Amino acid sequence: MNTVFTIGIFLCFFLQFLLLSKKQASISDRILGVWMFFIGLHLFSYYLYYLGYWDRYPHLSGIHHPFPLLHGPFLYLYVLFSLKSDQRLRWRDYLHFSPALLFYVYMIPFLFFYSAEEKLMVNHGEVDDYAGFIVFSLFAFFASGLGYAIASYRMLSRHEHLTSQNFAYSESIDMGWLKYFIWGIGMIFLVTAVVILFEWSMGVNFGFNTDLVLYVPLVGFILFLGYSGIRQKNIFADGTSQIPQIVEPKLPGEYVRSGLKTELAQQYHQKLLDYMSANKPYLEPKLSLGHLARELDISANHLSQIINQYEEKNFFDFVNTYRVNEFKQRVADPANSSYSILAIALDSGFNSKSSFNQVFKKVSGKTPSQHISGA
Template identity: 30%
Template structure:
């Protein structure tokens, strides 16, 4: 038991230290502020479990149930962090996400006003009970549902942002949301552990406090994951800006007509004219061989607005900008592989010369558009040539 308390205490101290570092050095943007609040809340909630199992509630009874409401801030802060990470702004009416937390605190005001002896009695009923009571189990499962809703919303935000960057960049190897998704998966894992822990506590009769500290171990892992994500990678928005994402022109007013649920700004004449410019840039100039080609850069090359180019590709080819450019890169690579003069070149060398920035992005795209790995495709063509 005490070993479990020590592990959680170490994780809580780590979280508080991370909060201090963020507050001292990194409070330059909203993302860092929200991340600091999230690590602070996680750390305080860990201390709440330690408070019960270690017996400190007897020495400091007036801290009883102070950390418990923090669970209702996990989901909102996690969602706001992911939202800011992807949208570079706070969600609308973000303060309203704290209402369950506020209501929970108000409902426990009678407890907070009790005497020290009454608080100790209440805490011992909760912490020393030899099993998780049914009421406690239901309350914890409701918390799991509450956090799960926010995790789903966060995953949707990540998915939407991945679609957005594919509409603007031809290479997104460095603009990865894997970290954000991994943190969300850690939270999902914590929820699964929480459900198992409380159900087992109810069925097998072990204390509520022990269940909290078992969950605390997983929360500790989340704190370390947050620390890693904070210091190991650049801000996604900074990566987008470095690749020219914030240079994209804002749409100007244009004649609109609708088809189904889509809103089009290009007339048929513009579609034909701009389509010809795009075809020239692709077929004759081979602009797709530029490694970090973006929607904004290509739109400048053919002298149209970025939003017009996005619509042009969508209507003519039914593809995102990312897929449109990479499909042409793959076609270029296939042509070079089939050329006997390229036999002495490595596949990676051909890929880099055709516009790809890394082996992983090249392999992924090639498999997507051909159904084969690059080496399998080359072997297949060699067999056909010698047949």
């Protein structure tokens, strides 16, 4: 068990260093780096408790008690600034950490004015000075973690919907990995809550330190989160100073009030189809709705409406259908027989092998190999 904690603590501080020293680190990178630092402190302080140092040095006890209230806000802010074009922290963003600060304020008498003997008595449950506070803290920890996890998950779901309406690629802007992280952490908190409920309310003795149900799996998730966070880029970090226009998709009934007349919409639709056939903009791997709208001299909102109404697809599926058809034409040409499937896919506008395979199967119902073999 000592090895698990040592690895976890080392990973936290090492990943923090990598994130904060990352070239052109974004606000989300810095948030994740600071979060890693606090997770490291949390693990280290609990490890001291696990080793029995609180009994030897009672003044160490309670220092990390409010730390669980930090993790939800860090998760939420990391997701928020991974998806925002405005990369500035404002004062209201810091308010998410006020509950943890209030906990420390409430604990001032214990932290600074209790003697070592009094702290030991509180830790061993021999006095009830903070018994109610401990119970309230547990509810607050789980409420904070669950609430921020739900808010972050909803934000990610909205992000997925927005990107499918505005971008024809998913590489570097896909945050699906973070959904898996949230689900994993949620399961850990749920299991921990059930264990504590049985232990405290029903007096069940599990025969092991139940705190480890939370802390041991956390080490694995630290590695997953840190590694993925280092690779992740802000969706607006495209190497240019220009921020792409993001269009909020509307429900079908809302287009009635858009102001775009049917006759003009049909003209725009035909203009779009003619441009896609003649100029093949889909060969640009990082094509966006805003970029295509500028080329067509149509507003991005109107272009989004046309694709959704007349093609009955989102922008991602609309463009990638053209890429799949381009691949089919190229792979059938004997002149391309010496090229690999991946090379032809990249020439057809796809960004990677994984996205190509996924999109091709979605559009055609077959894998690329099955299509080529005629299966």
